[in-house]
Amino acid sequence: MARHDQQEFVYEPDDFEQIRHALYLKSGIRLIDSKDTLVYSRLTPRLRALSLHKFSHYLSYLNATPDEDEYFINALTTNLTSFFREPHHFDTLATYLRRNPGSKTIWCAASSTGEEAYSIAMTVAEVFGCFDNPVTIIASDIDSEVLRTAKQGIYRREAIEKLSSEHKRCFFHRGKGTYKDQVRIVPELAKNVSFRRINLMEPNWPLSGPVDIIFCRNVMIYFDKQTQLTILKRMVALMPDNGMYVAGHSENYNKNPELVTPVGKTLYRPNREVQCYG
Numbered sequence: 001m002a003r004h005d006q007q008e009f010v011y012e013p014d015d016f017e018q019i020r021h022a023l024y025l026k027s028g029i030r031l032i033d034s035k036d037t038l039v040y041s042r043l044t045p046r047l048r049a050l051s052l053h054k055f056s057h058y059l060s061y062l063n064a065t066p067d068e069d070e071y072f073i074n075a076l077t078t079n080l081t082s083f084f085r086e087p088h089h090f091d092t093l094a095t096y097l098r099r100n101p102g103s104k105t106i107w108c109a110a111s112s113t114g115e116e117a118y119s120i121a122m123t124v125a126e127v128f129g130c131f132d133n134p135v136t137i138i139a140s141d142i143d144s145e146v147l148r149t150a151k152q153g154i155y156r157r158e159a160i161e162k163l164s165s166e167h168k169r170c171f172f173h174r175g176k177g178t179y180k181d182q183v184r185i186v187p188e189l190a191k192n193v194s195f196r197r198i199n200l201m202e203p204n205w206p207l208s209g210p211v212d213i214i215f216c217r218n219v220m221i222y223f224d225k226q227t228q229l230t231i232l233k234r235m236v237a238l239m240p241d242n243g244m245y246v247a248g249h250s251e252n253y254n255k256n257p258e259l260v261t262p263v264g265k266t267l268y269r270p271n272r273e274v275q276c277y278g
């Protein structure tokens with residue numbers, strides 16, 4: 001990003017290089033060159049709050065303050081999501097649960113603000129015909145701010161516009177008065193999802209296998225291929241033989257038969273050459 005005189009904060013090309021390197025080390029996220037303006041706009045509120053005028057000073061602060069990592073990462077993640085995004089995955093989930101009854105654990109590994117995890121919970125409730133079912137849903141993200149929203153389960157009414165009237169009626173309370181533009185996940189559904197902070201780059205994830213189904217959608221695209229395969233290998237090791245791995249629309253592992261076998265559009269089952277429940 002060229003430095004303009006009217007720019008409020010001093011932001012040199014090397015600052016961007018250092019920021020993207022720090023983000024890569026802390027989260028695995030790779031920022032392409034064109035993201036330099038995004039970095040500027042996402043971090044300037046923080047520089048202002050800290051009364052810093054140069055990005056180089058912010059970098060020194062970041063390096064000296066481990067607690068700053070949380071704000072830094074939260075500011076630079078991309079959290080786009082929606083209810084029943086890529087709807088065919090939820091049809092497949094329903095079919096899988098019908099064919100494989102019994103207790104199941106589902107991990108939604110980059111849940112952002114919660115829409116994906118609650119879509120999973122709605123599908124599960126429909127399959128079992130009740131909220132009290134044997135399925136455990138763990139939802140996680142690296143970003144503590146989106147997790148806060150997810151736990152609250154409050155969304156703008158437009159977020160559920162495209163949902164069926166049955167979904168709206170069974171799974172959401174409509175806000176009233178000042179809150180009339182908002183909806184809230186019903187508590188019976190909300191209790192079925194446990195949200196926690198997990199950085200996929202961490203060497204030890206705070207969950208144990210077996211995990212029958214892993215939704216890991218639209219997060220691997222931010223990682224380089226080596227990181228993707230390392231994470232995929234660890235996830236596959238958590239899954240039983242008949243597990244199901246659900247990838248995002250632009251994530252493809254068809255060329256990784258040593259790890260997974262494609263079983264549908266962006267759907268995979270673990271390849272058993274990989275050790276189970278590692």
Ligand SMILES: C[S@@+](CC[C@H](N)C(=O)[O-])C[C@H]1O[C@@H](n2cnc3c(N)ncnc32)[C@H](O)[C@@H]1O
Pocket residue numbers: 027028029077078079080081082085109110111112113116140141142143146198199200201216217218219222248
């Ligand atoms: C584009 S959203 C995808 C949300 C949802 N899975 C979907 O497909 O609608 C990507 C999410 O990945 C999260 N993320 C990025 N790096 C991560 C990491 N190292 N560990 C865990 N989550 C990460 C971001 O915070 C963000 O919420």
